[in-house]
Amino acid sequence: MRKIIERALRQAGLEQLVVREAGTGADGLEQLRSNPVDLIISDINMPTMDGLEFLRQLQAQKLAPGVPVVMITTESSEEHVKQAIQAGARGYIRKPFTAEQVKERVLPLLKSA
Amino acid sequence: MKLNGVRSSAIASGRGCGIQQTENGMAQSLRKSIHVVADPKNLDASVDEVFKTMLGIDCQRDPVVLSTPTLGGPGTVTAVIGFGGLLSGACVLQCRSEAAMLIAAQMTGMEFQEIDDTVKDGVGEICNMLAGAWKSKVPGLAAGCGLSVPAVITGHDYDLHVQAPEFELRHSYRFGDASFTVTIVCDGIQ
Numbered sequence: 001m002r003k004i005i006e007r008a009l010r011q012a013g014l015e016q017l018v019v020r021e022a023g024t025g026a027d028g029l030e031q032l033r034s035n036p037v038d039l040i041i042s043d044i045n046m047p048t049m050d051g052l053e054f055l056r057q058l059q060a061q062k063l064a065p066g067v068p069v070v071m072i073t074t075e076s077s078e079e080h081v082k083q084a085i086q087a088g089a090r091g092y093i094r095k096p097f098t099a100e101q102v103k104e105r106v107l108p109l110l111k112s113a
Numbered sequence: 114m115k116l117n118g119v120r121s122s123a124i125a126s127g128r129g130c131g132i133q134q135t136e137n138g139m140a141q142s143l144r145k146s147i148h149v150v151a152d153p154k155n156l157d158a159s160v161d162e163v164f165k166t167m168l169g170i171d172c173q174r175d176p177v178v179l180s181t182p183t184l185g186g187p188g189t190v191t192a193v194i195g196f197g198g199l200l201s202g203a204c205v206l207q208c209r210s211e212a213a214m215l216i217a218a219q220m221t222g223m224e225f226q227e228i229d230d231t232v233k234d235g236v237g238e239i240c241n242m243l244a245g246a247w248k249s250k251v252p253g254l255a256a257g258c259g260l261s262v263p264a265v266i267t268g269h270d271y272d273l274h275v276q277a278p279e280f281e282l283r284h285s286y287r288f289g290d291a292s293f294t295v296t297i298v299c300d301g302i303q
Contacts, residue, residue, distance in 0.1 A: 001238050003221040003231060004167075045241065047262045074245030079256050095242045096166035 001043050001072065005102065012103030014110075025049030025057070032063040039110055040064060041093075044073040044084065055087040068109040072097075143199050143253055144302055150200065150251050151280040156297055159246035160286055163239060168219040175285035179207075179294045189269055190228060192240035195261035200254060201301040204244035205273060206236060208293035215291050228267050237263030243295060275300055 002021045009017055020035060022028035026049055028042065040058075044051035051071050058064060068090040073080055084092055091105045143150065157174060164170045188210035196202045208216070214225040217235035225232050241263050248254045275281070275298045282297040 001234065003223070004235075004238065007220075007222050045260060045262055074241055074260060075255070095238075095245060096163045098166055 005041055005072070008097070008099040008102040009106065011099035012106070014103070014106070025051070025054035028054060029057055029061065029063060032058070037064060037067060039106065040067055040069045041106070042069060042071055044071050044075065044080070052083060052087050055084070055089060059088050068112070070105055070109065143257070146251075147280065147302060150254065150299070150302065151282065153282050153284065155247055155250040156282050156284055156295060158250060159243050160284070160295060162246050163242045164286075164288070167239065167242065168216065170219060170288045172286040172288045175287045175292060177285065178283055179285045179292060188228070189267070189271075190233070190236050191266040191271075191273070192233075192237045193264045193266070194237075194240050194244040195264075196244065196248070196299070197259045197261070199257035199303050200248075200299055202275075202278070202297065202299035204240055204247060205296040205298065206240040206243060206293060207273075207296070208236070208291070210267075212291035212293050215289075216293075233265040233267070237265045247297060 002023075006019045006021075009019065020031060020037065022031050025042070025046055028040075032040075042051045042054055046054070049057070051073075055069060055071075058069070069088060070091045070093060071084040071089045072093045072095060073084065074095045075081075081092055090109055093102060093105050160172055164172045190208055190210060190213040192206045194204045196204070210228050213228060213232050213236050216239060217223070217225055217232040220235045220238070221231060223231065241260065244260050248258050248260075273296070277300070279299045279302050281299070283294060285292055285294045
C-alpha cells in the first residue's frame with residue numbers, strides 16, 4: 001500500500017514530496033520522534049497495531065502535534081469513518097482510489113500544514 | 114488450508130468497529146436475504162470496480178472457472194482475507210506468478226522478476242479491496258462484517274478447502290494473457 005500511495009501522490013503531480021515509509025504503526029511512531037513531517041497517511045487495517053490505535057498512540061505520546069492525518073480504509077461504513085475522525089483523523093480515503101482522489105484529499109491538508 | 118486464523122483476525126477487527134452493536138439487529142435480515150448476499154453480480158461488480166480504479170485494467174469474466182489444480186501449478190499466489198461478524202468466511206484471490214507480478218507492476222509502476230514482498234503486498238491489497246468492495250454491496254454487511262489483514266500464500270500443489278460452506282462464489286477473470294480467480298466463501302451467516 002505504501003508504494004501505491006507514493007505512486008498516486010506522484011501521479012497527482014506531487015513529485016517534489018519527500019515520502020517516508022513505515023512498515024508498521026510502531027515503526028511510524030518511532031520515526032516521528034526524530035523526523036518532522038507535514039502530513040501522515042495511514043492504513044486502518046494493519047497487523048499488530050491498526051490505524052486507529054496508531055492514531056491514539058500518536059496523540060497520547062504527543063508526536064507530530066497539529067500534523068493532519070489521513071486514514072485509508074476499505075471500510076466504507078459511517079461507523080468506521082466516524083471512529084477515524086473521532087480518533088483525530090482529518091480525512092479518509094476509501095479503497096479503491098484514483099490518484100485524483102488522493103490529490104483531492106491530500107492537497108488541501110498539505111497547503112494548510 | 115484452514116481459515117481459522119484469518120477469521121479470528123477479522124472478528125477481532127470487527128469488534129473495534131461497532132459490529133457488536135449492530136449484530137443482533139441485523140442477524141435476522143442477513144440470513145433471510147442470503148440470495149442478495151450470494152448474488153454473483155456483486156462479485157463481478159467488485160472485481161470491475163477494483164481493477165478499473167486501482168489498476169486501470171478492464172477485466173473480462175472468463176466463462177471457464179480455472180480449476181484449483183490449474184491454479185495450483187508451479188508459481189501460484191493466493192491471497193486470503195477473512196470475514197468475521199455477521200458473516201464469516203473468506204475472500205480468496207488466486208493467480209499464477211506472472212499475473213501477480215503484472216498486478217503489482219500496474220499498482221506500483223515498478224517491474225518485477227520474482228514474487229517478492231512488494232508483489233505479495235500488492236496482491237494482498239487487491240484482495241483486501243475486493244473483500245471490502247464486495248461486502249459494501251450488501252446492505253447491512255458493510256458495517257456488520259470485519260475484515261482480517263491479508264494472508265498471502267505462495268507455492269505449488271496446494272488446495273483450498275472449506276467444509277460445508279453456506280455458499281461459495283468462484284469466478285475467473287482475464288486481462289490480456291493473464292487470468293485470476295476470485296472466490297467468496299461463506300461458512301457462517303447470522
